[in-house]
Amino acid sequence: MKKIFKTIFILLTLISCEDVIDVDVNNAEPRLVIDASIHWIKGTNGNTQLIQLSLTAPYFDDSIPPATGANVAISDSNNNTFNFIEEATTGIYKNENFIPVIGEIYNLNILYNNETYIATETMTPVVPIESIEQKNDGGFSGEEIEIKAFYTDPENIENYYLFEFLDLDRNSSTLEVYDDEFTDGNQIFAFYSDEDLETGDLLLIRNSGISKRTYEFLHILLQQNDEDSGDPFETQPATVRGNCINQTNPDNFPLGYFRVSETDVFTYTVE
Numbered sequence: 116m117k118k119i120f121k122t123i124f125i126l127l128t129l130i131s132c133e134d135v136i137d138v139d140v141n142n143a144e145p146r147l148v149i150d151a152s153i154h155w156i157k158g159t160n161g162n163t164q165l166i167q168l169s170l171t172a173p174y175f176d177d178s179i180p181p182a183t184g185a186n187v188a189i190s191d192s193n194n195n196t197f198n199f200i201e202e203a204t205t206g207i208y209k210n211e212n213f214i215p216v217i218g219e220i221y222n223l224n225i226l227y228n229n230e231t232y233i234a235t236e237t238m239t240p241v242v243p244i245e246s247i248e249q250k251n252d253g254g255f256s257g258e259e260i261e262i263k264a265f266y267t268d269p270e271n272i273e274n275y276y277l278f279e280f281l282d283l284d285r286n287s288s289t290l291e292v293y294d295d296e297f298t299d300g301n302q303i304f305a306f307y308s309d310e311d312l313e314t315g316d317l318l319l320i321r322n323s324g325i326s327k328r329t330y331e332f333l334h335i336l337l338q339q340n341d342e343d344s345g346d347p348f349e350t351q352p353a354t355v356r357g358n359c360i361n362q363t364n365p366d367n368f369p370l371g372y373f374r375v376s377e378t379d380v381f382t383y384t385v386e
Contacts, residue, residue, distance in 0.1 A: 143171070144367075145170040145171045145172065145180070146170065146171045146367065146368070146369055146370055147168060147169075147170065147182055147225075147227055147232065147361075147369040147370070147371075148168065148169045148170060148171060148182070148369065148370045148371045149166075149168060149223075149225065149232065149234075149357070149359050149369050149370070149371035149372065149373065150166065150167040150168070150169070150371050150372075151166045151167075151223055151234070151359075151371070151372070151373040151374070152372075152374055152376070153189070153213070153215070153221070153238075153373075153374065153375040153376065154321075154323065154376055154378040155215035155238065155375075155376070155377045155378060156378050156379075156380055157241075157243065157377065157378065157379045157380070161213060161214075161215035162211055162212055162213050162214075163209070163210070163211050163213070164197075164199075164209070164210050164213045165199075165207055165208065165209055166187055166199050166207075166208045167206055167207050167208070168181065168182035168185055168187070168206045168208065168225070168227070169181050169182055169206050170182050171370065180206075181204065181205055181206025181207075182206050182227055183201065183204045183205075183206055184201070184204075184227075185201070185208070185225055185226060185227040186224075186225070186226040186227075187199035187201075187208045187223075187224075187225050188223075188224050188225075189210070189213070189221050189222065189223050189224070190221070190222045190224070191214070191216070191219050191220065191221055191222075192219065192220050195214060197210045197212060197213045197214075198210060215238060215375075215377075216238060217238050217239075217240045217377060218237065218238060218240075219237065219238045219375075220235060220236075220237050221235070221236055221237070221238065221375050222234070222235050223235070223236075223359070223373045225359075229363070230361055230362075230363040230364055230367065231361070231362045231363050232359055232360065232361050232362065232369055233359070233360055233362050234357075234358045234359040234360065234372075234373035235358070235373075236326065236329075236358065236373050236374050236375045237326060237375065238375045238376070238377065239275075239323075239324035239325055239326055239375070239376055239377065240324050240377045241276065241322055241323055241324030241376065241377045241378060241379055242266050242267060242268065242269060242274075242322075242379070243266065243322075243379045244264050244265070244266050244320060244322050244379050244381040245265050245266055245267065245302070246264075246265045247262060247263065247264055247265070247320070247381065247383045248262070248263040248265065248304070249261070249262055249263075249385065249386055250263075253308055254308060254310065256310075259308050259309070259310050259312070260308065260309070260312045260313075260314075260385060261306070261307070261308040262280070262306070262307040262308065262312075262318065262320075262383070262385075263304040263305070263306055263307075264278065264304055264305045264307070264320050264322070264381065265302055265303070265304045266302070266303065266304070266305070266322060267301070267302045267303075268295045268298055268299060268300060268301060268302075268303060269300070270299060270300030271299065271300065272295075272299075273294075273295065273327070274294070274295045274299075274324070275292070275293070275294050275295075275324070275325045275326065275327055275329070275330035276292065276293045276294075276305070276322055276323065276324065276325065277290065277291075277292050277321075277322070277323045277325045277329070277330075277333060277376070278290070278291045278292070278293065278305040278307075278320065278321070278322055278323075279319075279320070279321040279323070280307040280318060280319075280320055281318065281319040281320075281321070282309070282312065282316050282317070282318055283316075283317045283318070283319055284313075284315070284316045284317055285311065285316065287309075287311075289307060289309065290333070290337060291305055291306070291307070291337075292325070292330050292333045292334050292337065293305060294330060305320075305322070307320075312385060313385065314385055314386060315384065315385060316384070316385040317382070317383075317384055317385075318382070318383045318384070318385060319380065319381075319382055320380070320381045320382075320383060321378050321379070321380050321381075322378065322379045322381075323374075323376035323377070323378040323379075324376050324377050324378075325374060325376055326374070328358060329358075329372065329374050332355065332357055332358070332372060335355050336355050339355065354370070356368060356370075357369075357370065357371050357372035357373070358372060358373055359371060359372065359373055
């Protein structure tokens with residue numbers, strides 16, 4: 116009965132409202148957004164890495180302002196410091212001599228607007244993607260293309276994975292996170308399906324090893340952004356904080372995350 120009432124209420128609202136409504140949204144002070152995802156792609160030296168810094172913007176703004184003029188560096192336990200230099204005024208900071216080591220602890224340090232932001236992560240290994248299986252009669256309609264990316268989880272080791280499915284033809288991406296609580300030591304698969312996926316689409320599938328903390332952060336974040344889970348009447352999600360801390364002014368906390376992952380990449384053309 117409640118669902119019927121909600122449906123009638125929404126329909127009546129859509130039918131009866133004809134006037135343009137101006138929504139007054141409170142504008143908060145911009146916060147720093149840190150996208151510091153360090154990928155060591157299997158088979159490469161991993162020397163070239165990028166970090167992107169931006170600022171939060173009002174809800175109805177179409178553009179995302181870059182955070183320019185920051186000092187960005189990552190250090191390791193061997194006293195190596197890798198400075199990231201901004202490319203023009205893009206908010207994209209680049210380093211070309213990074214040294215990735217499995218199990219190494221890395222410390223991120225960002226100085227922006229006279230405030231220091233820090234974070235710590237460990238380089239996490241990952242197993243390779245072994246094969247891809249495609250099914251053309253999936254979904255509720257029986258007409259969706261489904262993709263399974265198979266990998267073998269190491270036995271007696273706690274593992275967490277981030278899978279990224281990037282459709283290069285449609286410039287779209289889907290993220291999924293997995294743990295091995297019930298699949299330890301077995302061959303398992305990551306699953307991807309999209310009603311717009313078509314034969315000939317080029318997929319870039321990336322599997323990254325992540326820490327337990329990163330898994331928990333991404334799991335909550337993906338749940339909040341699940342289009343199938345929400346409705347107009349549910350409580351708005353809370354801000355999910357990452358592992359980056361404003362050491363100078365804790366109340367002015369940043370958004371985003373710092374992670375350091377070994378990553379396996381598999382390119383697949385949809386059949």
